[in-house]
Amino acid sequence: MSARQQVVITGAGVVSPFGLGLPALFDGLRSGKSAIAPIRWFDASAFPAQVAGEVPCDLHDGGICHAWLQAALAQTVPPAMQNLAMVSTLARYAAIGAWRDRKTVFGLLAALEAWHMAGLSTGPATLSALPPDGIGLVLALGLEQGFLQDFGPVFTGSAIDWQVVPPRPGIVYRAEVDLCAQLLTDVLPLHGVQMINVSACAAGGLAIAQAASLIERGAASMVLCGGADSMLNPLGLGGMSRLGAPSPRNTFDACRPFDTRRDGLVIGEGAAMLLLESADNARARGARVLARVLGHGSTQDAWRVTAPRSDGSSAARAMQQALAHAGLPASKVDYINAHGTGTPLNDVAESRAIASVFGAHTPPVSSIKGAIGHLMAASGAMEAAACLLPLLQDVLPGNCNLQQKDEQCEVNLIGAQPVLLAGVAAAGQSACDATANAADAPLALAPANQVGVGDPAQVAAGVQVVLSNSFGFGGQNVALLLGRAE
Amino acid sequence: MNPHADTIVADAAGNFPAQSLALPASGPLSAPAPTHTADPDQPSAAVAGWAWRTPLGNHSEIILPRLLAGERAARINPRFDASHYACTLAASIDTAPGMARQRRYLRRMGLYACDVAQEALAHAALRSGEPGGSGMCTPERLGLFFGYGGLRAHWDDLMPAFEQQQADADGAWQHGLTLLHPFWMLQHLSNNAHAIAAQELQARGDGATYGGANAGAQALAAAIRALAVGAVDVALVVAYDTLIEPEMLVELAARGVLNCAREAASVAAPYAASACGFIPGEAAAALVLQRPQPGSLASVQALAAGDGSAQEAQAATLARLASKLARPGDWFDGAGLAESGFDLLERQALARIKGSDTPLTCTLSAMGQTGAASSLVQAIALLELLQRQMLAPVAGLAQVVLGPMQVLTQATPCSARGAVALASGAPGLAAAVRVSLE
Numbered sequence: 001m002s003a004r005q006q007v008v009i010t011g012a013g014v015v016s017p018f019g020l021g022l023p024a025l026f027d028g029l030r031s032g033k034s035a036i037a038p039i040r041w042f043d044a045s046a047f048p049a050q051v052a053g054e055v056p057c058d059l060h061d062g063g064i065c066h067a068w069l070q071a072a073l074a075q076t077v078p079p080a081m082q083n084l085a086m087v088s089t090l091a092r093y094a095a096i097g098a099w100r101d102r103k104t105v106f107g108l109l110a111a112l113e114a115w116h117m118a119g120l121s122t123g124p125a126t127l128s129a130l131p132p133d134g135i136g137l138v139l140a141l142g143l144e145q146g147f148l149q150d151f152g153p154v155f156t157g158s159a160i161d162w163q164v165v166p167p168r169p170g171i172v173y174r175a176e177v178d179l180c181a182q183l184l185t186d187v188l189p190l191h192g193v194q195m196i197n198v199s200a201c202a203a204g205g206l207a208i209a210q211a212a213s214l215i216e217r218g219a220a221s222m223v224l225c226g227g228a229d230s231m232l233n234p235l236g237l238g239g240m241s242r243l244g245a246p247s248p249r250n251t252f253d254a255c256r257p258f259d260t261r262r263d264g265l266v267i268g269e270g271a272a273m274l275l276l277e278s279a280d281n282a283r284a285r286g287a288r289v290l291a292r293v294l295g296h297g298s299t300q301d302a303w304r305v306t307a308p309r310s311d312g313s314s315a316a317r318a319m320q321q322a323l324a325h326a327g328l329p330a331s332k333v334d335y336i337n338a339h340g341t342g343t344p345l346n347d348v349a350e351s352r353a354i355a356s357v358f359g360a361h362t363p364p365v366s367s368i369k370g371a372i373g374h375l376m377a378a379s380g381a382m383e384a385a386a387c388l389l390p391l392l393q394d395v396l397p398g399n400c401n402l403q404q405k406d407e408q409c410e411v412n413l414i415g416a417q418p419v420l421l422a423g424v425a426a427a428g429q430s431a432c433d434a435t436a437n438a439a440d441a442p443l444a445l446a447p448a449n450q451v452g453v454g455d456p457a458q459v460a461a462g463v464q465v466v467l468s469n470s471f472g473f474g475g476q477n478v479a480l481l482l483g484r485a486e
Numbered sequence: 487m488n489p490h491a492d493t494i495v496a497d498a499a500g501n502f503p504a505q506s507l508a509l510p511a512s513g514p515l516s517a518p519a520p521t522h523t524a525d526p527d528q529p530s531a532a533v534a535g536w537a538w539r540t541p542l543g544n545h546s547e548i549i550l551p552r553l554l555a556g557e558r559a560a561r562i563n564p565r566f567d568a569s570h571y572a573c574t575l576a577a578s579i580d581t582a583p584g585m586a587r588q589r590r591y592l593r594r595m596g597l598y599a600c601d602v603a604q605e606a607l608a609h610a611a612l613r614s615g616e617p618g619g620s621g622m623c624t625p626e627r628l629g630l631f632f633g634y635g636g637l638r639a640h641w642d643d644l645m646p647a648f649e650q651q652q653a654d655a656d657g658a659w660q661h662g663l664t665l666l667h668p669f670w671m672l673q674h675l676s677n678n679a680h681a682i683a684a685q686e687l688q689a690r691g692d693g694a695t696y697g698g699a700n701a702g703a704q705a706l707a708a709a710i711r712a713l714a715v716g717a718v719d720v721a722l723v724v725a726y727d728t729l730i731e732p733e734m735l736v737e738l739a740a741r742g743v744l745n746c747a748r749e750a751a752s753v754a755a756p757y758a759a760s761a762c763g764f765i766p767g768e769a770a771a772a773l774v775l776q777r778p779q780p781g782s783l784a785s786v787q788a789l790a791a792g793d794g795s796a797q798e799a800q801a802a803t804l805a806r807l808a809s810k811l812a813r814p815g816d817w818f819d820g821a822g823l824a825e826s827g828f829d830l831l832e833r834q835a836l837a838r839i840k841g842s843d844t845p846l847t848c849t850l851s852a853m854g855q856t857g858a859a860s861s862l863v864q865a866i867a868l869l870e871l872l873q874r875q876m877l878a879p880v881a882g883l884a885q886v887v888l889g890p891m892q893v894l895t896q897a898t899p900c901s902a903r904g905a906v907a908l909a910s911g912a913p914g915l916a917a918a919v920r921v922s923l924e
Contacts, residue, residue, distance in 0.1 A: 046659040062654075137792060141697065143676055144637040149655040151641070151648050158649055160641055162732040163570045166740070167653070173733045177636040177676070178698035178915065185792035191803075194792040194915060195704050198634060198676035198697035206694050210708065217715055218527070234655045238647075238663030239671035298692045298717070300630060302684040305591055305672065314690060317626070474681020476694070 005221075007212045007293040008282050008485070011120070011275030013076075013113025013226075014385050015106040017053035017268055017372045020072055021113060025382075026389050028371065029397040032417040034252045035372050036266055042234055049246035051254055052232050053268030053373025055106060062149060063100035066090075069109075076109050077116045086122060089186045096170030098179060101145045103378070106271035107180040107228030108187065114224065115188060118275040119287050127189055131221040131281065134192030137184060138211040140203030140227030141196055142377035145175045146235045180228050192220050198377065201339075202298075202472030203227055204272070205380025205480055209296035211276045221281040226273030226385075227378035240267060247342065253401040255374070257340035257367035258347050258413050260406040265341045268373025272381040289485040291391045294328065294465065297321025301475025307345050308471060312353025318477040319357045319467065326481045328465065330358045333481070335390050336411075337383050337468040340367020340399070341374055350469065351409035358411075363467075366414040370400030380470035384480055390463040391484045395420055525810040528789070529714040531721065532782035533921070534622075535610025535774035536866050537602040541577035541767050541853050546870050553867065554897040556879040558852050560750045560765040565730045572739035572746050575753065576730045577767035577854030589682055591672045593640060596679035598770035599632070599726040603683045606772035607722055613783075622720050629718030630693035631709040632680040633701030635727030635858030638734065639674055643667070683724065692717040699911025701725060703861035703919060706773070706788035713777045721775040727857030728768035735766060745824065755883035756824040756848050757833070757893045764824045767854020771862035784869050787811050787920045788861065800916065801828060804908045805835030807918035812840055812906045816920070817877060818891070819864050819907035822850035830889050832908070837890035845877055845900065846891040849907065852881035861917045864907035868921040875901055 014021060017035035018028030028035055036051050041059055044050045058068035069090070073082060090108075099105050120126045153167040154160055166172040176182070178196050185194070193214055197203045204227030211225035231240060240246055247254040247264035255266040282289055297318040303309045323330055336358075339350055347367075354362050368386050375382050389395050396419040405413055468480045541559030543549040559577035568574050583597035592600065611622055622628070641648070646665040651658060672678060677695035684690070692712050696704035702725030709721035729738065738744045745763035747753045754760040778785060789807045804821060812818075818836055823829065836844065849867040850856065856863050871878060877898040886893040904922035911917070 042658075043656060044659075046657065047663075143674070146637070146639060148648075148651055148658055149653055152651045152653040152655070155649065158645055160645075160648070160732070162736050166736065173641075173737075174637055174639065176698075177634075181698065181792060181915070190792055191806075192791070193707070194790055195708065196696055196698045196701070196915075197694050199680070199694045200675060200677050203694070210694070213711065213715060213717075217711070219711065234658035234663065238659060238666055241659075242663070242666045242668045243671050244668070298694070299626070300684045300690050300693060302625065302688050302690045305588070305678065305681050305685065317690075472677070473675060474677055475684065476677070476681075 004216045005218055006279035007215045007276055008279050008289045009274050009291045009293065010277055010282050010287040010289055011114035011118030012290060012385050012388055013110035013117065013273045014382065015055055015109050016270040016382060017055055019056060020075055020109065022385060025386060029368060029386060029389055030395055030418055032398050032400065034370065034400050036252045036254060039232065044237060047237055048241045048248060049237060050250040051266060053266060054232055055269055063097060064102055064105045066094040066099060069099065069105055072109055073112065077112045081112060081116060081122050083122055086187050093183055097168065098171060098183065100147060100171060101175035101179055102230040102232065102269060103142060103228040103271060104180045104183055106230065106269065108183055110226060110228065110271040110273040111184050111188065111224060114273040114275045122188065129285065130189060133220055135190050136192035136194060136211065136214060136220040136223040137181060137190040138195045138207045138223055138225040139181050139197065140207040140377045140381060141177060141180055141198055142229030142231060144177050145233055147173060148234045190224060199476050200473040201376055201379055202470045202476035202478045203377040203380065204382065205384065205468065205470030205478035206298060207381060208274060208384050208480055209298060209478055212293040212296055215276055215278050222275065222277040224273060224275055226271065227381035228271035229375055229377040230269035231267050231376055232269045237267065255342040255370045256401045257342045257370050257399055258406055258409045259402050260404045262342045262344060262347060265343055265369065266373040268375040270375050270382060271378055272385040274384065291388055291485055292483040294483040295322040295326030295481040297325060297479045299477045301477065303475050305474055308349045308475060310349055312349045312356065314475065315350060315353035315471055315477045316356045318479040319353065322467065322479040322481045328481065332465050333363045333467050334463045335396050335466045336363050336365045337387050337466060338365050338367040339469045339471045340369055342369055346471065348406065348408045350471065351411045354411050362411045364396055364414045364419065365411045366397050366399045368397050380478065383468050384482065387466045387468050387482050390466055391482060394462050524813050528787050528810060529710050530778055530785040530787045531710045531713050531775035532778050533773060533784045533786055533869060534776050535606045535613055536772060537605035537609055538769065538771040538863060538866050539579050539598045539602055540769045540863060541579055544581060550870050550874065553849065553852055553878045554876055556881045558750060558881040559854060560753055563730065566732065568735065571735055573735055573744040573766065574748055575745065575750055575765050577765050578730055579768055588685060591669060591678050592682060593673055595638065595726045595728050595768065595770060599679040599724050600683050600686060602770045602772040603687060603722060603724045606774050607687060610774035625688040625690040627691050627719040628689040629691040629709060629712050629721045630680060630684050630689040631705040631721055631723045632677065632695040633705035633725030633858045634676050634695050634697050635699065635701060636697065637674060638728055638731045641733060679726065689722065698915055699857055700790050700861065700909055700915040700917035701858035703788050703790040703909065703917030706786065706861060706919065707790055709775055710788060713775060722772060723775060723862065724772040725859040725862045726770035727859045729766035729855060729857050730768055738766065743823065743825065753882060754824065755880050756820060756822045756851050757829050757880055757886050758883055759887040761824040761826050761829055764822060765854040767856045769853060769856040769859040769863045771859050771866055773862055773865060782924050784921055784923050786865055789918045791916050800910050801831035801835045803916040804832060804910060804918065805839055807916055808836060808906050808908060809839045811918055811920040813904055815902050816904045816906050817845035817900065817902055819868060819905060820846050820848045821908045821910040822848040822855065823910055833889045833891045842890035843892050845894055847878050847894045848880045849878065860909040861907065861919045864909065865919045865921055868905045868907055872903065872905060872921060872923050875899060
C-alpha cells in the first residue's frame with residue numbers, strides 16, 4: 001500500500017441555529033449564549049418539548065420559502081456561483097416541494113459556502129480543473145421527513161386511502177432519504193465516490209471520517225462531506241417527545257451537558273459541510289488550508305439499542321483508535337469537543353470514556369449542544385466545524401448552561417463561557433472571519449479561568465490538536481482528531 | 487460575449503444573451519466520458535459467506551433453478567389489497583422473518599436483515615471450518631456495514647395518531663400525536679437493524695448504515711475499503727429494502743416507472759420493445775467479506791455514485807462505473823428498469839465499453855426491483871451463476887428489441903470468470919458490483 005495521503009480542510013460551510021454561515025456559528029459560540037428558543041415555524045405550544053435550536057428562516061406552504069433561499073444564497077456565495085443551470089435546478093426542486101424538507105435547504109447552503117470558501121466555483125475554471133477521479137460526496141442525513149399535513153386530506157374513515165389523489169404534486173407524505181444528495185449532485189460537479197450515511201447521531205462524524213479515509217488511501221483527492229438534519233417538524237418532535245428524550249424544561253437553558261441537573265436533550269437543526277482534500281492537491285492548486293484531519297476511529301458498542309455502555313469502553317476505543325491513527329499520544333490533545341447531549345446516561349458514560357483514555361488530567365472538555373441543541377445526524381459535522389474555532393482563533397467553546405458540574409463526570413470541564421486567550425477579540429465583539437489570519441494575533445495566556453487549561457506552555461503555542469466525539473443511537477461511536485494548519 | 491465566462495450577465499432590460507441559454511437541462515456538466523480500461527486500483531474483497539431472502543426464495547438451491555428457468559416472482563400483490571392502485575403486481579418474500587426479544591424494535595424488513603446477517607456469518611464460519619464462528623476474528627475486528635433503502639413507515643400503524651390531524655397539521659400533538667407508540671421512532675430509525683445486529687453478533691468494529699436506493703452498493707464499497715485499510719478483519723455487509731409499501735407504490739407510479747399490467751404474464755420484460763416499467767420487489771441479503779487471500783472462492787468489488795436525475799446521466803454514470811470494474815470476458819447484469827428509452831441507453835453505453843456482443847442478463851427482471859438490496863442480491867446471484875458456469879435469461883423476455891449487447895432470452899452456458907451487475911435505484915443513485923471467481 002502506498003503512503004497515506006495527508007488530509008486537509010480547505011472549506012467549511014454551516015447553517016446553524018445561530019444563523020447562516022461559519023462566522024455566525026463562531027460568533028454565537030464566542031458569545032457564550034444559547035440559540036435555544038421557543039419553536040416558531042409551527043405551533044408546538046401543546047407539545048411536551050416546545051423549545052429547539054431552530055434555524056431562522058421564512059416559510060411558504062409548509063416549507064422553506066424559495067425567496068428566502070435565494071436571499072440566503074446571495075448572502076452565502078457570490079452571484080458568479082449562481083449560474084443559469086443552478087438557478088434552473090433550484091427552481092425545479094422548489095416546484096416539486098423539496099424545500100419542505102428543511103435539511104435539504106440547509107445542506108445546500110452549507111455545501112455552497114464550503115465550496116466557495118475552498119476557492120471553487122461552478123464555472124469552467126473549476127470544472128476544467130477537476131481531479132480525474134471527480135469530487136466525492138459523503139453525506140450524513142437524518143431520518144426522512146414525514147409530512148403530517150399530507151395525510152389529513154387522504155383519510156377515508158379511519159384509514160389512509162392511498163388511492164385519493166395526493167393533496168399536492170411533487171414530494172408528498174415523505175421526503176426521500178437521499179434528496180439532499182440528489183440536489184447537491186445536480187448543483188455541483190460531484191462525480192466521484194458518493195456515500196450517504198444514515199447512522200443517526202454518529203452519522204456526521206462518520207461522514208468526515210469516511211471522507212478522510214477515502215483521501216488517505218488515494219481513492220479520492222477531494223471530497224465534500226458533512227451532514228444535514230432537521231427533526232423539527234410535528235411528526236419528528238412528536239416521536240421524540242413520546243420517546244421521552246427531550247428535556248421537559250421549555251427554557252433557553254433546557255439542555256445542560258455535564259450538569260447535575262441535566263434531564264434531556266434539545267432538538268436542533270442545521271447543516272455543516274467541509275471540503276476535504278489531499279494536502280498535495282491543496283498545495284498544487286494554491287488552496288488555503290483551514291485545518292488538518294489527523295486521525296479518526298469508529299467502533300460499535302454492541303450493547304443496548306437505547307443506552308450506551310456505561311463504562312464507555314467502546315467509546316474509549318474509538319478515541320484510542322483516532323489517536324493511534326494520528327500517531328499522537330493523548331497528551332497532545334488540547335481540547336475535546338464532547339458529544340455531550342445533556343442526557344443522564346450519555347454524559348457520564350462519555351466522561352468515563354474520556355477519563356480512561358486521557359487519565360486524571362483530561363484536556364478541557366465542552367459540548368456545544370447546550371448552545372445549539374442536538375442536530376442528530378448533522379451534529380458530528382457541526383461540531384467538527386465548531387472545532388475550527390479553537391484551531392483558527394484559539395477560542396474554546398464553553399459548556400453553555402453549565403452551573404453545577406456533575407461530580408460523576410470526572411473530566412476537566414470548561415465553564416459556561418468560552419475560554420478566551422488574550423489577543424483574541426473578547427466575547428460580545430464580532431469574531432474574525434474564519435479565513436482571517438488569526439495566527440497573526442498575539443497570543444498570551446489569559447488569567448486563570450474557571451477551569452485549568454492544561455500545560456501553559458502547550459496552550460501558549462495555541463490550540464494544535466482537538467478531538468471531537470460523536471456517539472449514536474444503537475452504540476455507534478466515532479472520534480475525529482483535527483489539527484491546526486501547518 | 488465569452489460563452490465560457492463564469493458569470494452570465496443580463497443586459498439593462500434584464501435579458502440574458504441567447505448564447506448563454508444553451509446550457510445542460512440539469513446539472514452543471516455531464517459526467518466524464520467513460521474510460522475503457524478497468525481501474526487496477528479498485529480494491530476487492532474475498533467472499534466468505536452469504537445469505538439472502540428474495541421473492542424467488544430464501545436459499546440458493548431454490549433460487550438458482552428458478553432464475554435459470556427464467557421464472558418471474560411477480561404476482562398479484564400479496565402484501566395488501568392493491569387492486570385499485572396503478573400497479574397491482576409485486577414480487578414479495580413469501581416466508582415470515584425470525585423474531586426475538588431484542589428485535590422488538592424492528593419491523594419486517596429489519597427482521598429479515600438480522601436473519602440474513604446471522605445466516606451469512608454462520609455460512610462463512612462453516613466454510614472456514616470454524617462452525618462456532620469464534621475463529622474468524624475478535625468482536626472488535628468484526629465490522630458491520632448496512633444498506634437501508636429508506637423510511638418504509640408502515641403508516642397504517644399510525645392511524646390513531648393521524649385520524650384527527652388537520653390539513654395544516656395545526657394542533658398536531660393534541661390531535662393525535664399523543665397516541666404515537668412510545669417506541670415508534672425507534673421502530674423506524676434508519677440504523678436500528680444495524681444496532682440490533684451488532685448486539686446479536688457482538689460486532690464491535692467499524693461500520694455504518696448507508697441510505698438510499700443504492701445503499702447496498704455503498705455499504706459494500708465501504709466494507710471493502712475498511713478491509714483494505716485494515717480497519718476490520720471481517721466485514722459483514724447487509725442490505726434490505728422493500729418497494730411494496732403503499733406510499734412507495736404511489737410515489738413510483740407518479741414517477742411513471744412502475745409496470746401497470748394486471749397480470750403477471752402480461753408484464754413486458756426489460757429490453758423488450760414494449761417494456762413499460764418494472765415490478766416492485768423486496769429483498770434482504772448479506773455478504774461476509776475478508777481481505778483477499780489464497781483459497782478464497784470469489785472476490786467482489788463495488789462502486790456507488792450519484793447520477794443526478796436525467797436519464798442520460800443515469801446510463802452514462804452506470805457505464806462509467808462499469809468501465810472501472812469490467813474486465814475482458816465479463817458479462818453484465820443490467821439495471822432492469824424496463825423503460826424502453828433507458829434500456830436502450832444502457833445497452834448503448836455498455837456496448838461502448840465492452841462491445842456489442844457482450845452477454846447481458848437481468849437478475850432483477852426475475853426478482854423485481856429490490857431497491858437498496860439490489861447490489862447485494864445481484865452479487866450473490868452473480869457468484870452462484872459464475873460457479874455454475876451458466877447465464878440466466880432475462881426473465882419473461884421472448885424477443886429482444888433491436889439494439890447492441892447479446893441480451894439473453896434463455897439460460898446459456900458460459901465459462902466466464904467474472905461479471906458486473908448494475909443498479910440504478912428506483913429512484914436514486916448508481917451502483918456497480920463485480921464478482922469474479924478466484
